[in-house]
Amino acid sequence: MQDLQTEHKGQILAVKDLPTLPIVLDEISKLLEDENASPEQVAKIISRDQVLSAKVLKMVNSPIYGFPRRINTIQHAIVLLGLNVIRGLIISTSVFEIMTKSMIGLWEHSVGCAIACKILAKEIGFKEPEEFAVTGLLHDIGKVVISIQLPEIKNNIESEVETHDLTFFDAEKQQMGFAHDRVNAWLADHWNLPLTTREGIAYHHRPGSAQYYPDYAYVVHIGDFLARLMEVGSGGDDHLPYLKPEALNHFGLEFKNLENILDSYSEELLEVSGLSPTLDE
Amino acid sequence: MQKIPLSYAKPAMVLAKPVTRNDGTVLIGQDTELSNSIINRLERMDINEIVVQGEPVELDNDSAGGSFGKRLQRIDHLFRKHGSDEWMQQLKQFLTEYFKSRTL
Numbered sequence: 001m002q003d004l005q006t007e008h009k010g011q012i013l014a015v016k017d018l019p020t021l022p023i024v025l026d027e028i029s030k031l032l033e034d035e036n037a038s039p040e041q042v043a044k045i046i047s048r049d050q051v052l053s054a055k056v057l058k059m060v061n062s063p064i065y066g067f068p069r070r071i072n073t074i075q076h077a078i079v080l081l082g083l084n085v086i087r088g089l090i091i092s093t094s095v096f097e098i099m100t101k102s103m104i105g106l107w108e109h110s111v112g113c114a115i116a117c118k119i120l121a122k123e124i125g126f127k128e129p130e131e132f133a134v135t136g137l138l139h140d141i142g143k144v145v146i147s148i149q150l151p152e153i154k155n156n157i158e159s160e161v162e163t164h165d166l167t168f169f170d171a172e173k174q175q176m177g178f179a180h181d182r183v184n185a186w187l188a189d190h191w192n193l194p195l196t197t198r199e200g201i202a203y204h205h206r207p208g209s210a211q212y213y214p215d216y217a218y219v220v221h222i223g224d225f226l227a228r229l230m231e232v233g234s235g236g237d238d239h240l241p242y243l244k245p246e247a248l249n250h251f252g253l254e255f256k257n258l259e260n261i262l263d264s265y266s267e268e269l270l271e272v273s274g275l276s277p278t279l280d281e
Numbered sequence: 282m283q284k285i286p287l288s289y290a291k292p293a294m295v296l297a298k299p300v301t302r303n304d305g306t307v308l309i310g311q312d313t314e315l316s317n318s319i320i321n322r323l324e325r326m327d328i329n330e331i332v333v334q335g336e337p338v339e340l341d342n343d344s345a346g347g348s349f350g351k352r353l354q355r356i357d358h359l360f361r362k363h364g365s366d367e368w369m370q371q372l373k374q375f376l377t378e379y380f381k382s383r384t385l
Contacts, residue, residue, distance in 0.1 A: 167362070229376070231355065240359040245368050255375045262379060266349070270284045270332060 005177045012149045012183055013190060021094050021191065022052050028087065029192050042083060043075035046090070055093040055277040056086065063271040064114050064133055081130050084194045088134035091191065093277040095144050100276075102147040102154075108233025110137050111275055116223035119264045124251045126215070135200035135216055136223045138193075140235060142183030142201075146172070161237045168236030169205065181205045207247060218247045226265060283336045283348065287328055290320050291337070298332040336384050349383040356380070 027045050031037045047053050053074050060077045061070055071077050078086050092110070099107050117136030121129035147154040153175050160171040172179035181202055188198035200216030203209050204224055207217035225243045228235060248254070282297035292315055300309040300323065308326065309319065315333075323331065336350050356377055363369035 229359065230352065231359075238359065239362055242363065242366070242369065243372060258375070259379055263383075266383075267282065270282070 008150065008153075008176050008178075009186065012145055013186060014149060022049055022090060024049055024052065025087065025090055025191070028083075032083065039075050039078040039083075042086075043073065043078055046074045046086070052090065052093070055096075056089050058277050059089050059093060060086075062275050063268060064111060064118065064137070064275070065130055066118075066268075082128070084197065085130045085134045087193070088138055088197060091141070091193075092134075092137050095141060096277050098148060099144045102144055103234075103236065105234030106140060106143060106236070107276065109227055109235045110140055110233070111272060112227035112230065112232025112269065113137070113139055113220070113223045115268050115272065116226040116261075116265055117219050119261055119268065120219050120222055120226075123257055123261050123264075124219075124253070131196060132200070132216065132219050132223075135197050136220055138197060139184070139201045139204050139220050139224060140180060141187060142180030143168075143236065145183055145187060146176075146180060150176070158236070165239075166237070167239045167241065169241070171237075179205070205241075207244065207250075214250065218250045221247050222253075226261070230265065230269060232269060282332050282334055283338060284330055284332045285338050286330055287320070287323055289338045290315055290323070290331060290333070292316050292320070294333045294337055295335075296331060297334040300326075300328055300331060349380045353377065353380045353384065 024046050028042055031041060031045065046056070056074065057071065057077065059065075060081065061067070065081070067080065071080060074086070096107060099110070114133045114137035118129045118133035121132035126132065156175050157168065157171040160166050160174060161168055164171075166174070169179050181204060185198065185202035187193075188202060193201075196213045196216050199210040199213040200220045203214075203217035204220035207214060207221045210217035221244065224235070225241055227233075228238075228240055231238070248258075294315045296309065296311055296313045296315070299307045299311045301307050309323070313319065336348060339350070356373060360369060360373045363373070
């Protein structure tokens with residue numbers, strides 16, 4: 001299994017085939033190494049790619065973030081949402097096309113999870129619900145990469161889900177020895193994602209293992225559950241994942257809180273059907 | 282609450298959200314009870330969808346999440362792997378009651 005895992009890992013990270021992330025991300029990462037990098041400087045870099053900027057702004061103005069007034073510039077978006085969120089949005093809009101082609105319903109599921117994470121974060125009382133939202137948006141990105149880099153295995157996974165009623169996660173483990181959460185961790189390292197995002201996406205299936213930012217892992221864990229409960233899009237199967245009771249305990253959440261959360265969630269979901277970053281809508 | 286095509290609107294349904302123009306101006310307020318004349322007015326204003334309280338309509342295509350009736354139907358299927366887990370059954374029961382209460 002170890003050798004197989006190494007082989008698959010190598011294939012997954014074969015850089016030339018990875019979804020092309022915009023060059024700007026690299027430039028931004030370099031800029032961010034200088035702690036004095038200002039929103040203006042970052043905005044200038046992003047704005048050079050007009051198509052990308054437009055896509056990001058569309059997402060920023062979407063119900064996921066729910067700002068009361070329209071945000072018209074990348075700079076303003078950075079000031080309001082922070083660089084982590086903007087970086088996350090850049091990644092997720094970049095893989096949007098591939099995601100919608102490779103796994104039907106995965107984009108909608110990701111958006112659904114993002115919204116759930118935002119609502120959860122607000123209910124719990126976190127000051128930066130947008131950070132949690134973008135982590136939720138990226139939580140299944142490993143599935144997209146697996147699907148591009150290992151298409152045959154991806155077909156096997158889907159086959160197993162269909163014929164043996166496995167969860168997508170269990171089928172991944174069966175086929176590869178590891179699942180998309182592991183791939184998320186590799187991608188986070190490869191793309192230099194902030195640690196909060198990394199832990200959120202790498203540990204959403206085993207949040208207790210998150211060392212530095214368990215809050216993120218637990219929020220995505222619950223958010224994923226809620227998105228599947230409400231069947232927003234598809235994460236690859238129609239099973240409800242096990243919701244770890246310690247996830248609710250971690251935040252002191254009770255069923256009463258879940259009621260409030262579900263009320264808000266179902267209301268917000270009414271607003272998002274059809275949301276995509278494509279520009280012709 | 283439920284988002285429904287205007288063609289499904291009937292008198293006595295109550296708006297859960299206001300009907301607004303694109304610029305945000307409220308045309309018909311939240312909590313307004315629909316009457317035939319209001320429905321006709323909405324048609325003339327080219328409104329396609331409204332959001333009403335409760336779940337008075339049985340829709341085929343349930344857009345993301347909305348319909349709690351649909352959630353109720355699906356809950357056994359979704360929880361099928363957790364039949365022998367006490368915690369998950371507790372959770373399932375809570376959720377079933379929650380969905381039921383919201384479809385009244």
